[in-house]
Structure formats: C-alpha cells, structure tokens
Amino acid sequence: MGEASLLLEVRDVAKRFDSVVALKAAALQVRAGEVHGLMGSNGAGKSTLVKIITGVFRADGGQILVKGATRSFRSPAEARSAGIVSVYQDPALVPDLTVAQNMRLAGASVDAVRKWLAELGVVRLDFSILVRDLPYPTLRLIDLARALASEPAVLLLDEITASLPADLSERIYAMVRHWRERGNAVIFISHRMAEVADLCDRATVLRDGVTVGVTERAHGSEERIVALMLGAETARAVAAASSTPASFRAPRDGQAALEVRGLRRSPLLNDVSFKLYPGEVLGVAALEGQGQEELFDCIAGSRRYDEGAIFAHGKELRLRHPADAIRAGIVLVPANRLLALLQQRSIRENIALPAFGGIRNWGPIGMRAERTRVDSAIARLQIDTRAGSELRRLSGGNQQKVVIARWLASGFNTLLCFDPTRGIDIGTKRQIYVLVRELAAAGSAVLLFTSELPEIALACDRAIVLFGGRVVAEMPVSEADEATLLRSAHGLAPQARAVS
Amino acid sequence: MTERAKTTFSHVAPVLSGRGVMSLLRSQTLIALILLLAAFVAGIEAARPGTVNALWASNMVLFAAPLGIIAAGQTLVMLTGGIDLSVASVATASAYIMATHSGLGGLPCVLYGLAVGLVVGLINGVGIALLRVQPLVMTLGTGLMTEGMLVVYSQKMMADAPHVPKFIEDLGAGKFLGGIPNDLLLWAPIAILIIFVLRRTGYGRLLYAVGDNSEACTLAGIRVWRVLLVNYVICSLLAATAGLVIVGGADTADLSLADFYLLPSVAAVIIGGTSIFGGRGGYAGTIVGALILTVLNSILTLLDAPEPIRQILYGAIILLLAAAYTRLTD
C-alpha cells in the first residue's frame, strides 16, 4: 500500500503532563478504507493519543500527518475541518438545550443529522426535546449521527458501544462497515476483544506510551493483541491464572449471608428475590436497564425501595444510608470508580476512609495501626504503587483495586461488585476475578454483576438472570454459558435441559 | 529488582533539572510562601531602612492574629468545597453584642458574643448540610440577615451603649513580656489545634474527604451532613472569637467593624494553598497567607497614598498572588 492512501499517520509522538509521561513514542498508520483498532491497557496512553489527534492537546514531540501533510491542531474544531472527528463515550450534548439547539451550537446541519439518524434506525425524533429528557442510548446515536454528518475522513470511536444493548451495537457495527466501504477510515477503541477481532482490519497496540506492535486480522490475533498489551511475561502469567477453572461449590446449607425478598422499586424493580450464601460467588446477568443497578444500590443502602425486605444472616435490615448496610457487613464496589474514590487524596486515605464513619472516630488517629491495616490490604491486592502515593497516579485497574482494598481493610461479610471490571485492562481484570474467588473461598459472600457475560463462567459458582425487574432464571455455573444467559436475559425460556 | 531500581532513579533525575526545581517548589508550597513573605519584608526594609525591627514584627503578628483566626474557620469550610461569606457580619455582631452586654461581667459578655457565632453557624449548617443549599448563597443570606439584625438591634439599644471591657482591650491591643502580642496567646493554641485536627484526626480526614468527593464518602458509610454541620458552626464560632479580638484593637464597636476582613479571609486561604473546590490544602499555608496580607497592608499604609489607591493596590496584589498560586498548582 502506497503512502498516498494513508489518511492519518502519527510518527513518534510524545506527551508529558508535569512529571508524568503519557506518551513516549506513539505511532499509528491509518489507511483509507480500513477499520483500525487502537488497543492498550488503561494508562498505556490511548486516550492521550486520541486527544492529541483530535486537537484537545498539543504533542510535545513527533508529527501528525493528515493525507501526507504535517498538521498540528489547536482545537477539535480545527481537527474537524481537517476531516478528523471523534465520538466519545459521553455524548457531547448539552443537557439543558434541545437537540436542535445542540446541532446549531456545533454548526451541524439538522437535515444531515436526521438523515444519518435514520440510517442508524432512529426515525421521527422530535428535535425540540431537551437533551436531558432523552434516553442515554438515543443520545449516543445522535452524537454519532452528528459526527457522520460532517463526513469525516477519519472517524474515531472511543468505547462507543459501552453500556449499549446488543441491537444498538449491531447498528453501530453496520455503520462502521458502511463508513469503511465509502473509502474512509474508522479508528475503533474498545475493551471488548470480540468486537475488535470482528470489526477491525488491523490493530495498533500501545503499551506504556509506546506503540509495541500492529496486528492484522487473522485467526489468533486476539491472543496476540493481549500478549502485546501485557508484555510477554505478564501474558503468560495471566494465561496460567485464567486456565484454573472456577471451583464448583457443593450445595450450601445453613443460613444465607444475604436474602432479598420481593424487592420492588418503581419503575425498574418489580419483584426480586434470591439468596446468597457465604462462600459463594453469585453472578447476576442482565441486559441494559433491567434493574440491576437499582438492585445493587438498594442492597447497599444508597437507594430506597418501595416494598420488600432485605435480610443479612437472617436479620431484617432497615437501610436508610450506606452506613446501615456497611454495619451489617454489606459493602459495594461500584462500576464507576470515580464515584467511590478521592482523587486528590493519598492511597492510604482512600483505603482508610470507612474507619471514620462514626463520631467516636473523629478523634486522633492511631497511625501505626492504620498503616498496618492499609499496607496489608495493599500487599494482599498487589496494588502497584510505584507511581507514587497519590491516588490519581494509579492506573484504572489499580484504582479499582483500591476500592476493594478499602473493604478488605475495614472488614465485610458480603461484597457487592457492580461491573467491577468495566473499562479495565485484561491483566487486572483477571486479577480481580481471581481475588473474588479467593474472597469467597475464605468465607465471604459475593454478588457479582458483569456486563460481559462470558465472565460469569470465569468467576461465579451460580448465576441468576434479571429481566424486567425480576429474577427469571437461576442456574449453576456449569449451565451458565453465554448463549443460555443471553436467552434468559432477553426474557426467553432457557433451552430444554437434559434431566440430571 | 532492577526494574524497581530503575523507576526510583528515574524519579530523581528530573528533579535536578530546572523543571524539577519548579515542581519541587510546587509540592513544597509552604516554603515558597515563606520565601514570598521574606521577600515582602526585605522589600519594606529596603524601601524604608529601619522599619523592620522587633516592634514592627510584633505589630504585624498583633494585626494578623484576628485575620488568622477568621481565616482558620474559612480554611475549614473551604476544605470541604464551601465558603462562608457571613464571617465578617458574625465577627462584627459578636463584638457588638459582647460590648453591649459588658455590664454583665467578663465571662457572660464573651459568651453572648460567642452565642452569635453559634446561632449563625447552626443556621448555616442546617441550610448547607441538611437542605443542600449552596454555601455561597446560604452564607450570603445569613450574612445579610445578621448585618440587618445588628442594625436594628443597635438602634433599639440606644440606652445600653456598647462598651469594650478592659480585658478585651488588653487581648486585642496589648502585649506582654515587652513585645509578644496578647492575642498570640489566643491565636497560637487555635493554630496548633487546627493543624493537629487537620493532620491527625478522623474529623480532619473527613474534611478533606468530603471536599474531594462527598458522594464517595456517603458510599463509604459517612454521614456527610454531620461533618458539614459541625464545620460551619466551628467556622462561625471562630469568626465570633476573632470579632472579640478585633474590637479589642479598635477604638469603638461600630457596625462595620469587621467588614474589611471578608476578602482577606478568603484570600489568605487561597494564597495559602487551599483549593476553593475542596479536598486540598491546609492551615499552615493560611497562616503564612494571613501574615503576607498583613504585611502587604502595612506596606500600603507606609506608602502614604490615599485610601482608594491603597484599596486598588491591595486588591490588585491579591489578584496577582492568587493567580500566580493557581497557575503554579494547576
């Protein structure tokens, strides 16, 4: 392929923020008529590279060439006029303006956007509705349609299918392919390996701010990408860890660590009942918006429910505040770690936080005892603290571990994990699942929701499926393959099973 | 092993470059602030040789103490991401009410003054902590309310004229041992206590945590409203205390006694390194900030310029300092 068909080329780009080096030598070559994946663990420099390409930051070194000409963008607007447009996970739509006003704000033609929305399957959308009154997936599509309306030569999609239901993701895949057919290029960023393998013609892998390889679509390219992302040694270790099968627990007797009975909360939770036993990992599978988030929040005490009861070790709980749940030994690891962490404070303060809940703990701190507790939690979770003691220096995966470390340090019976591995690199993902199994083996009860169905089998002993705000299926992990889960998650009856 | 050693070394090398000195300064802002203070002091001595001596220094501390005490409360509040615009009114009201009750004797009249701080602090706390009103608006309102009530009160109290008791005058203007200001006896323990609370107690940790991310605190089982409520009460009490010191150093208890202190109380905290968004900072920097502003004020007084010019210069320099500080730490 000649140089002329290179729509975008990144050569040796470097970027640092104060003393943190985000990129050392990033390289990227995107040809016309291809879908090009951009892969890398959290902290590898992907998002910095994207921001440099789209004009949010200026590079410290290196070059960017668009269609062979060296360019340097000072704003997203400049990048857009050069034919480079990006769509992020959070729709770039102002909530208090209408759709039409948002289009006007960005200088997008309403008719063109309408046309592309139709291609994406959204017809007859009232543009005079306030953005904040529209459902989230619709906003994603509007954002994408707006990007398409400016006919970019290079379309950059950053985690665009995250938290989207399957049918919408399919439409986006179709659009991506369509865009490629028109001779343009799409840079596709995603943590879902299956997507990347399916869509991308080639993929560039970043590690520690450096481009470490470019793979072509081929059989086995997934493993090659993972190996490149992790570095050879770590990849081997991770592979070894993940090949240990989840140990199947014998049927439990004795009291449930957590029991939910008839939980109802309009509009999404209708009648949820299940039991969770000590020593087991219970997986929750569900499509978007089936009430799983509300369920977890209710059990954790941060949302009220209308009817029903929650029991911990047989005792009914009155949950008005997370403190009540925590006192009953129920703790939550939320999906969005930004919600749970103190970005400006140190790792130690983050881990020690729950200790100061009661007024009697407002007095002088026993520093030595605290240090011991905190250090042992850090060691247990193998949190990589080389970058410093400030929390924000840690990678996403390590930050998520800090959330878990917090509960390890303060003690719990029941751990609620809501999509704990969302947006985390593969190596850390596996570590977290191994940890979850260890915690269960040590006697804790774990309730685990993950948006990636294959991972239920990796970590859980049993699984329940949530649909329409109800538990519609329950099965041991041996039956919880992706197809079965998916069927139940859509409200379909599971396939007939052989009678055991 | 070698990988770990490599990483530690790579942290050291950049420090030795010029860039490194800047980032060292950034992380040791206290040193930078003290250097700035020293620069101001040196500037005064250079402009008017002989000015800087023990008497001058003790006067600086004397004048800085009330500001330091108000700014202590403001520091606590700004650490949680809030602000208290009612501190000036509370200080004035506390001084006035104390003065009009001075006939009751030493302790009772002081208690009356402090009671003002308690009441206003509670109102602020209820509004901000329980009803989630924005601190700016809430304290603005209570400040107006307090000021207005004071005006009405002062007109009704024509009979009982305000009188500043001797021991308050001693506190606000006197010195002992030939030069140490009396109000330092009040400021120093407060300062030590506040620094200890911020660094070594659960309450201090909570202030930083709430200022950084109050949602995260709730999820971790903290009842945030308790912390905020107590905090605003403490801030108002500190303002009330400062009012007693201010009136000791002033000629009379008039109705705009502490008006001047509002802007410097916020400025001292910002210059001292506490972010207005919360989660970061401390009181040590505020102390130096208060000293810097006091010295600055005295420089401007020495200049013999008319009042308005001094006002403009004061404001402009605060802007410069705050801007420099914000740029350095971003």
Place this chain on the structure above:
Amino acid sequence: MTTPAESKSPIMAAPAVSSPPFAAQLRRSLRRHPSLFGMPALLIASLAITVAIHPQFSDFDLQSLAMGALPLAFAAAAQTVVVISGGIDLSIGSVMAVANVLAASTMENATFGESLALAAAVMLAGAAIGALNGLIVVLSRIPDVVATLTSGFIWGGVALIIMEKPGGGAPPEFLNLGAGTLFTSWLPTAIILLVVAVAVIWIPLRRSKLGLQFYAVGSDRIAAFRSGVNIDRTRFCAYIFSGLFSAVGGLGLTMTTGIGAPLAGVYYTLSGLAAVVVGGVSLAGGRGGMVGPVIAAFVLTLIPTDLIFLNIDPNFGQVIQGTLIVAIVMIGGFADMARNRR
C-alpha cells in the same frame, strides 16, 4: 449471537411527533421555565399585599417603586447573564458605582445632548470594565468567586478616586428620563426604560449563537467544548455583558437619585444575586431567563416600601431580605430533596 428479531431493546421507541398540541407545549414550557409563571404571580401577590396595607397606593407610589427598583433590576440582569453561563460576578455593585460616579461627575454641567453622549460613553466604559473582569477570570484561572470579589474591591477603589464624596449631578432632562410617566400616569418611564434596555440587549443576545453558547457553557462545559465552543471566549463575553448591564444600572442610579455616590454599589451586588435566586435562575447555570430576576427585583424593592407603609423601621428591610433569601433557598433545597428522595 441472537437474531435481530429477538434482540429488540425496549428503548428504541423514540419519542416521535412533528408538532405537539398546544396544551402539551404549554405544559412543557411551564416545566422548563417555572419562573415564567411563578414570578408574575409572586409580583401580583406582593402588589396586592402592598395595596392592602396602603390602600392609597397611588400612581406616584408606583413611580417611586419603579425608580427604586430600576438599578436593582439592572444589577439582577447583569448577574443573570453571568450565572447562566455558569459563573458568578461579585463585582457588579462596584461597577455600578463606577458608572454612577463617572456619569454624575461628567454630566454635572452638561447639556441634555451631551449627557446622552456621555451616557453612551459610560456604557462603553462599563463594557470595557466587564471585559477586564472577564480577562482576569479567564486568564488568571482563579475561581470566579474569588476573582470577582477581589476585582470588585478594586473597582470600589476606582469609584472612590473618581468621586470622594457623594455629589455631582446631571441635566434635568436626563433625570426626567427616569422620573415621570408616559401615556398614562400609571406607566412610569422608569419601567419603559427598564423593559426597553433589557429587551434591546437581551433578546438579540438570547437568539444569537453567543447566547446559545452561554447556556451551553453553563449547562455542561465539557459537552460544550466537544461541540466546538470556545469556553474561555464565551465566559469572557458573559462578563462584558455583565459590565454593560451594570453600567446601565449605574446610569439608572444617576437618573433616579440625581447624584453620584461612590459607595452606592455595595448593596446591589448581594441584592442582585438575591434577585437572581428568588427569580428562579439556577446558580448552576445553563437555565433560566431575564424575566424572573427582573420581576424579583421589584418584589425585593417592595419589601422596604411595605415596611414604610407599615411604619416599621425600614432597616428591617435588610433583615427581611436576608431572611427571605435564606428562607427561599432553604425551602428550595428542601423541595429538591423531597423530589429526589433516593
């Protein structure tokens, strides 16, 4: 993977319809701009109370009310522009004072024609001061609370330099622009001036792209940035308009009081902000309009008026205003909490 037929997700029934019926539109505007209907009601209620207290409420009283409320209304307008774009301006009162003393000192011996030209110059000066404020806020990166609190301090000093003590004046024809009535004795010229000035500046602004940018930046800065809005430039412009409205307010002060007073502004910063809050504009930005705060300025001005009619010490006025702000925001906070009960 499941077949498309089985994977219909519940949310794809996008809200359709080309033109909603009138009732639905009305309901939607009511939800979007509660102040649009609440504020006039509050004003009418306050007027009703006033008339009930003082049945001899005459056209002259209305004139006094209008003249008293005029400067506050402009202060509220100035604050509204900045608040909508997500910021705050604590220097408004000081800028009003500068404009006031500037006008009163230069117009003292001027002819009517000259005074009009001077008024225009003062407005330009106000815009320039606003621009300076904007530069300070944007370039220094100091949070706008602190930056405008400090710059207000500075402008206060400037006002004192221009005029040490209250004094100065303006030609009688200029003063009559604010006093007096038009068409009927029940329509004070002050109200006409207010409506015209606010409308001429705000309506085109609101419809323009810049106005849209104000709302965008106030609503969600990141989304606005990603939509191509220059955040710094937008905030800078907001302060220019704040300066402009403040200058008009200062001119209003000159018109209604006849003199210049360097310390006149102190009251207006905080009360202007109070009018914005009472007028239903969210301090978070991105929402609201001019109508609420301007009407709220009248309501707030009625308070001392009512007190005078009731023979209560007007100094209580400040107490009541402060208490009113506190009560309103506390009730508002309570209502928000009740609505968002977890």
